[in-house]
Amino acid sequence: MENDNIAVGLDIGTTKIVAMIGRKNDYGKMEVLGIGKAKSLGVHRGVVNNITQTIQSIQQAVQDAETSSGMKIQEVVVGIAGQHIRSLQHSDYITRTNGEDVIKEEDIDRLCNQVHKLVMLPGEEILHVLPQDFKVDGQAEIKEPIGMYGARLEANFHVVVGQVSSIRNVGRCIKSAGLELSAITLEPLASAKAVLSQEEKEAGVALIDIGGGTTDLAIFKDGIIRHTAVIPFGGNVITEDIKEGCSIIEKQAELLKIKFGSAWPGENKDNEIVSIPGLRGREPKEISLKNLSKIIHARVIEIVEQVFMEIKNYGHEEQKKKLIAGIVLTGGGAQLQHIKQLVEYITGMDTRIGYPNEHLAGDSDAETTSPMYATAVGLVLNSLESKEKSSLMKRFPTEEEIATEQPQAETENDETTDEETEVVKEEKRSKRFFDRWAEKFKEFLDNAE
Secondary structure (H helix, E strand, O other): OOOOOEEEEEEEOOOEEEEEEEEEOOOOOEEEEEEEEEEOOOEEOOEEOOHHHHHHHHHHHHHHHHHHHOOOOOEEEEEEOOOOOEEEEEEEEEEOOOOOOEOOHHHHHHHHHHHHOOOOOOOEEEEEEEEEEEEEOOEEEEOOOOOOEOOEEEEEEEEEEEEHHHHHHHHHHHHHOOOEEEEEEEHHHHHHHHHOOHHHHHHOEEEEEEOOOOEEEEEEEOOEEEEEEEEOOOHHHHHHHHHHHHOOOHHHHHHHHHHHOEOOHHHOOOOOEEEEOOOOOOOOEEEEHHHHHHHHHHHHHHHHHHHHHHHHHHOOOOHHHOOOOOEEEEOHHHHOEOHHHHHHHHHOOOEEEOOHHHHEOOOOOOOOOOHHHHHHHHHHHHHHHHHHHHHHHHHOOOHHHHHHOOHHHHHHOHHHHHHHHHHHHHHHHHHHHHHHHHHHHHHHHHHHO
């Protein structure tokens, strides 16, 4: 599968592992060519805790995707989450030797690399260094410093940190499943790619991705990611509470939650009852739907309050940091009935359910456009975008090549050179941030054996 136009996303979740094959159609929308799903057995709260079982689940999901698409999968882009992920704000600066020269991309790279060398806690590794805004010689709130004059370049960064061992374990599972790892992305960033519009990111929005084992949060303002957090519980704790509260097995608890569950107890009347088959010839069990929604309600409130606390930590109450677009809910947990109303009631913020159908081709089936596939869709979109940028890079000469061209050729192409150089610069800049992950990860894998 060498096609530049095709990408594979692998979402390693606590409840399920999804492999999705997609490509861009003629209208720039993503077409899902194949999808494979397997029950995730070796992952707990987003972290691999059984290598063998995880490898088997990955192989099964990949095999299903290959069967449904008729293609062979060789490399994948993977999402990473888990309770070990944390983020911090950091400011750093460099002093340039010659303030008479304009600021180039190399200066920004030097500043980012300096942040990558920050000393972390033992066993932790910096995953993403995301510049937020720049200062040039004390002039603040600069979004794009390239091309400006200045001796001191300063920036605020959002730094995402994770445990080396957890990341290596994911890499090991991919390798052992016979696949190549092309890139790795923080899952909330992938989900945001699939369900948020650029207007929402500009206005200020909090994306809440309620998965099985973790609830991921990503906050955007002025089009830039401002805060990320991973809360170490999700839909599985709701199922666990139903299992304990109603004295039934996990499978039945999950079905009850999906079919009859509601996050708002007032919706169910006292006489609404559902009958559950007993185990091995035992009498059937009758469960009141009002009690069921009370159990769900209590746990959902706990999850939402934890997320709201993170939104407050970001500083949502300050006028400059206000999230005008409110909250977008996605992930499997967003399918719970009346959860939108409950989130609005607790936070007082406008809320909508995020479906990944905005970027998908019109003929996509209903299953693919479900919120539970948001991360997988986002991973494929990120990978396709990265491949497009790489092919554009190959098409245009680099700055060095342009500089060393013969003067004669320069005069012939005088009109287009500047334009091409600008495109190259832009492509190089955006590609650099996106691909730094893959390079760091290859280093991990080399040392992982």
